[in-house]
Amino acid sequence: xxxxxxxxxxxxxxxxxxxxxxxxxxxxxxxxxxxxxxxxxxxxxxxxxxxxxxxxxxxxxxxxxxxxxxxxxxxxxxxxxxxxxxxxxxxxxxxxxxxxxxxxxxxxxxxx
Amino acid sequence: xxxxxxxxxxxxxxxxxxxxxxxxxxxxxxxxxxxxxxxxxxxxxxxxxxxxxxxxxxxxxxxxxxxxxxxxxxxxxxxxxxxxxxxxxxxxxxxxxxxxxxxxxxxxxxx
Numbered sequence: 001x002x003x004x005x006x007x008x009x010x011x012x013x014x015x016x017x018x019x020x021x022x023x024x025x026x027x028x029x030x031x032x033x034x035x036x037x038x039x040x041x042x043x044x045x046x047x048x049x050x051x052x053x054x055x056x057x058x059x060x061x062x063x064x065x066x067x068x069x070x071x072x073x074x075x076x077x078x079x080x081x082x083x084x085x086x087x088x089x090x091x092x093x094x095x096x097x098x099x100x101x102x103x104x105x106x107x108x109x110x111x112x
Numbered sequence: 113x114x115x116x117x118x119x120x121x122x123x124x125x126x127x128x129x130x131x132x133x134x135x136x137x138x139x140x141x142x143x144x145x146x147x148x149x150x151x152x153x154x155x156x157x158x159x160x161x162x163x164x165x166x167x168x169x170x171x172x173x174x175x176x177x178x179x180x181x182x183x184x185x186x187x188x189x190x191x192x193x194x195x196x197x198x199x200x201x202x203x204x205x206x207x208x209x210x211x212x213x214x215x216x217x218x219x220x221x222x223x
Binding site (some may be wrong): 008032034038041042043044045046049086088092094096097098099100102104105107 | 116143145152153154155156157160162167168202204206208209210211212213214215216217
């Protein structure tokens with residue numbers, strides 16, 4: 001079983017839609033959970049970062065972590081064409097080593 | 113005023129050659145990383161350095177050798193390039209571990 005599973009998409013939605021992106025993981029040692037956004041021909045940029053179960057909100061973005069189910073989600077409200085990118089979930093066992101395990105990424109297209 | 117910069121952006125070369133990629137960060141971070149992203153966008157860590165000391169060395173062929181001359185620089189030298197080395201290589205940096213800042217990548221193509 002892969003350590004991280006993420007639906008690669010592509011996912012296409014109309015502008016204004018609510019988008020749900022999901023990842024599952026198998027390693028119970030993961031303690032830190034992140035979402036990165038990667039535009040075409042650019043490096044990943046950190047969107048959200050949390051280390052606890054529950055929800056964390058930042059503007060139109062909400063990250064949800066369920067450690068008991070080993071499941072994390074990213075919700076995007078009122079999606080915009082500028083949100084079109086690949087979204088990568090990532091995990092770390094600790095904050096010290098910096099070893100991140102990434103999902104494969106979900107490609108999102110928001111159509112005007 | 114780019115935070116993490118890599119050179120070159122594109123690298124096209126023949127199989128068997130040796131090449132280097134350079135990375136510099138101006139964020140004052142103490143840890144730097146090299147990642148490889150394959151054609152399916154799967155991003156995997158290769159190495160990390162903290163204050164010039166190697167702390168992560170994943171299962172990478174020893175043809176790949178990182179070098180950190182100081183905290184702000186981390187270079188990657190690749191010997192005897194193979195077709196399977198074609199990928200995008202990303203440099204990243206962080207203060208501590210998990211909130212990493214990435215460069216825009218070096219696209220390596222082996223002919």
